[in-house]
Amino acid sequence: MSLILFAFVVRVRDGLPLSASTDFEHNRELQERKHQLRTISKSLAHFPDWGTVKGQQLHIHFTSSEGVSYLSVCHRSLPVAKAFCFLEDLRWEFTARFDSTVVALAARPYPFLEFDSTIQKLKQQYNQSGGPALEVTLAEVQEDLKIRPPQVINLDEVELTNGITNGHAEQSPAAAGKNQRLEPVTPPGILSLVLNIMCASLNVIRGVHLIENTFQDDYEGIWNVGAFFLAFICCVFQCHLYLFHSSQKKLKSFSLLIIIVLCNLYLLGLRNAWQLVFHVVVASLSTFLILTRKLQHRTDDCGV
CATH class of the missing domain: 1.20.1440 (de novo design (two linked rop proteins))
Structure with a gap:
């Protein structure tokens, strides 16, 4: 059973998707979590450097650094430390290939699709061996989590924050009515x-x-x-x-x-x-x- 199902790399300031792993599994909860990833990615500037959104069977973990955020959908049986260790390895791989200037100048979604192959290899490594090859990395992440535990994010708060960010929250009834569409004229x-x-x-x-x-x-x-x-x-x-x-x-x-x-x-x-x-x-x-x-x-x- 795969413990890491999906990985997503986005730019923090505007939630622009930079790269994502190829999706081979199509269960309902995974599709819901992927939809939630889009909501979260648009609100990352309002959250701490790392956090978790808990689901029924699948959890979302994310960490942000130098204007880029790395998100993953993982099975709940995967230890939190290993999930964030995966994200740290993903961050090292991404920053080694793309500098901050290239990321800042990206203008269209998924400009670094070629990074998908790296994500797939890293996912395969974690899913087959159950963890990173270097135990030192895992120990460092575990120590960081003890000092600074990831914030557990409530999805309702995420959606509210996203609405305020995009100017859709707390609309007056008149303003909300203008954005509604009626059925076609008969x-x-x-x-x-x-x-x-x-x-x-x-x-x-x-x-x-x-x-x-x-x-x-x-x-x-x-x-x-x-x-x-x-x-x-x-x-x-x-x-x-x-x-x-x-x-x-x-x-x-x-x-x-x-x-x-x-x-x-x-x-x-x-x-x-x-x-x-x-x-x-x-x-x-x-x-x-x-x-x-x-x-x-x-x-x-x-x-x-």
Whole structure:
């Protein structure tokens, strides 16, 4: 049984992947740990030089030095000292081949893929013999661990730190809503948009026409003008609510529907019953579609 399953080398300042071992095992927990490696790698600047994230069967160990961090996914039966000894050997091998200037100038992910062969040899050595060839190295690591034990990292804290680092934590509801995606627009949705635009156009045309008559005769019809334009604004907002996610969608949609109904009832003398029914039905259809259009579920990116 392999005790060291995966190794990962990243740049600390931005979590840029530099190299990784070839993955030959595909169990579910390993894939989860690999996904967590990405989260951890983006938060390394906030953690001490070495730490551990414990899992059910697999643990993550990492150590950082000179702007580069070395991470591994190991079986829980592997002693902690040997896990960090592996990381120390990995660090020596990496720094012997790549200097800090080359690492700092790296601009694309995995620029040192050729280092994979070195990682594989080191993994094979540890998995076959159960530890390093030099017991002196193991003894030094054990002594360091006694003096300065690795910090046990809580994964929830890692994800929170990563969110704050990338500007996604503690967002206001309005800001969070802007980052949500709704389900695709349906044919009934397109129909409701067209009908809503038609109702909005009829309201603004009638309102403008009534303004001319009101200014020429008297100002008694100014409330009718206001009702037409208020209904126009509500139709426009119904289109916006359907197309874009908004907080308190239910409250806003019902409020718009009630205002449209009241405006049309007020304008009953200027509209016949069929026109009133048409406007109310279109507003009701729009409200129903606004409330039934759900947020789109996004799948997590689980690759490393």
